[in-house]
Amino acid sequence: MKTILVPVVLLFLAITHYGNSAKILGLFTAPARSHYILGSALMKGLAEKGHDVTVISAYGEKQPPKGKGTYRDIVVTEIQNSIQEMLKNEKMSMVDRENLNPFFAALFVGHVVPKLMEPVLSNEGVQQLIHSKEKFDVVIIEQFLNDAQKALATHFGAPLVLLSTVGANFWINSLVGNPGPTSYIPALSLGYTVPMTFRQRLSNTLLTLLNEVYYPLYVHPNENAKIKKYIPNGPDISDVLYNVSLVLMNSHPSTNQPVPYVPNMIDIAGFHIKPPKKLPQDLQEFLDSAKDGVIYFSMGSNLKSADFLPEKRDAVLKTFSTLKEKILWKWEDDVLPGQPKNVKLSKWLPQQDILAHPNVKLFITHGGFLSTAETIYHGVPVLAIPIFGDQKLNAKSAVRNGFGIALPYSDLTEDTFAKSVHEILTNPKYKTNAKKRSELFHDRLVGPMETAIYWIEYVIRHKGAPHLRVAAVDLPWYKYHLLDVIGFLVLVSLGLVLVSYYVVKIACRKLCSKQKSKKVKKH
Template sequence: MKNVVTVILILLTTTHCGSCAKILGVFSAPGRSHYFLGSALMKALAENGHDVTMISSFGEKKPPKTKGTYRDIVVTEVLENIQEMQKQQKMNMFDRENMNPFISTVFLGYMMPKILEPTLQNKEVQELIHSNETFDVVIVEQFMNDGEKALATHFKAPLIVMSTVGTNFWINTIVGNPGPLSYIPMVMVEYSVPMTFCERLTNTLLYVFAQTFFSLVVHPNQNANIKKNIPNGPDLSDVLYNASLVLMNSHPSLNQPVPYVPNMIDIGGFHVKPSKKLPQDLQEFLDNAKDGVIYFSMGSNLKSADFPPEKRDSILRAFSKLKEQVLWKWEEDVLPGQPKNVKLSKWLPQQDILAHPNVKLFITHGGFLSTTETVYYGVPILAIPIFGDQKLNARTAMNNGFGLVLPYSEITEEKLTQSIKEILNNSKYKENAKKISENFHDRQVSPMETAIYWVEYVIRHKGAPHLRVAALDLPWYQYYLVDVIGFLVLVSAVISYISYYLVRTVCKKICNKRKSKKLKKK
């Protein structure tokens, strides 16, 4: 009997070791919302028995307990760089509300080296690069960091890209996915579909500008960083279009339905976990709110405490007139003029709060994580978008009937009060939120299970090259049939010219014959 047990244990151990993989995740973006998504995926992979290494700007305070291993490499230099830049430029994130999308594109290009270079030059990252360590797959977030994809080539591993904001021109370009500008807005704009002629014109010009700017400025800089920091570093052009898979933080219930090539997989909502019991003070606050609760948070990058005094006071006056309780993520110890019905906290467990039945409204900046979580729990929103994809997400929520948009520049006591009462008193917003939530949940398997399956699929199939579309091997003029169109135009021109020449010659001969006949008669 002991021998049988020993054999079983050996078989189980062998099976586990045979199925576990070494996975490198690179999520160096200095935004906590980006880190939340990356860490959720990497911890789930470790929980599934894989050995995970995570490069990020934050890291875990306590190592997660998993079946596999989880190793953090924290690149603190990235955050330091961004904070120093903000300090020098005296940046207030709320000032970016009306930033021109063309300027936003240049701003992102300026930010990229401040993320890529310190990541690759980090001491622990360099030790990893110069070690003999190998990985079965490398997962890189698609966000201002194309040069980090060279780590997959360096470690001779398949590359998986994760998009934290759904599909966009960055993603479509690297996997050969069609993205018609006629009905797919760029991520920097807030256009509804269908777009007007002027919106389609701006959308097209922005796309051309972004592609040109990236090709001539951003990518050469990234390529230089690769050569400088990775031994025998490959050219960016050799790694840019080498993604085996793209995990999309999106879903048709949230995002506009668009075409996908086979290696683009929707996993929107994968980071949402089953709700847990709230801390006692929050639980009592929510349970005892007989008229309901309004939850207010501007996310992890924007801070409510940075509201100018006139905006803050307008918000406070509007809240003070409500019968509902307000739970506000406020980053300082004191809120001047705080009404009795407002409770403050520097940190709040957002998902668990949204799960509470007494939460009637979520006032949010419209970030994609917050939008996803509010849809998951079926809570209407009032969006105050500032930058990035927030305006597009807010417009989508409004078009889908589960929210309203209040531009930051238009916040007044009257407009805020009116917007809140419209959502609370009109049942259509709650009904639409519940309907979209049902669509969001209606899947064969959970989004996290989908993500893990496809990561392991790429490992099993050595990069899954059969999912790669032929478009990636075509130069741009062949992909867009410029050569074919040019040939057809040329042939048409030649045929037209020959036809014109023949007709002209025939007509000339006929005219000459008529003239000669007239001369003979004379």
């Protein structure tokens, strides 16, 4: 009986697995490890659920998941080479980007980043995949100046899902017909919070208009050329851009400003956060023995605190040397000149597990969204030193929500840094508000990873879920903004004014002529 039962059970399990699994292609090719962390977390979650995933990225996964599904890597090393070459030729470090003009930055990013992405489609492994006869049930792509890559969804005959590593923005809204009024939704790069002043709303509107013109006239034609060059019978960029079935947003009302969403935009902020693991022994002992608490200092994966100007670094060191708390500092060099005794250095630190430790009292951060989400998840106050991108907006949000202080890098002195650190450590409101934000972050019907997987499977089940698509996507810009209707109403109004003018004029003439004729008769 057992000899018959075993193969039957195995056959049943095999049928169940293959009946529920899907073939999923993911492209997370941004030249930034923080972006890759999000993409790989999603794809590993899908593999662990039982799906067969293929991931194209700039980094690759050293520890692929072991579960029901399969995980295949295609690593495009040329991207890292390109970014390293660009940084080598640049005269400024990442921390020097703080005061870049946002209008210049928008043009620069739209020009440079797509060029860094070109090696993806020309990569030998990617080309082999393109020319294979493989089919996928869905293609997931990070939305990050990589519009040509979206044509792979059409090429493989699969629905297109986008992962936005930040909240709703110009890059996303136009693709799914989502409203984004510039009156109260600031551009990420400007770092404004609401309500905006007149000057800020003016800058916000002008930057949006710049992007609305710049991308169709310059960026999209270049992306269209890549499609035709690297993808056989590649579709036109105009057919690719608005072929989006779903957008997974790395945002949540507890972390982001509430804004309108169309039905196929879903919040999943925090999906990359895992339950805390046991720390390495040296870190565990360091944190456990900190009776007065620990300050954790990290500028993320792209920025380096080792690039701080000497006077900025000394301001930080002098403050740390006066504190009773221990300092855990992600420092990228081998030596920190003037390192105080209470400071422990490491080139890499398990951030999520550190923030989960009860002795961590303050997180000094650049304000990137991953770090912001993780600190809110664990309820730790922040001192944000933002440099560029969405960091300024995240920092100001922490201030507005009462769980942090924003200290611009250009304003960092021994006095400002010491006052900011002392304020957070001694004023209980920051910890209280951080815990309140954490409660809001956790209060969900379903966890963010489960939400993401559900909606991806939903799109697969319903063949792209076209019923979630709003009609705005199919409207040309002048119809969407009702310019034809406004123009018609203006013309009709002008016509009525002119007709009224001539009617009154004629009536006045007749009235005047009658009065003249009466006068003539009297005389």
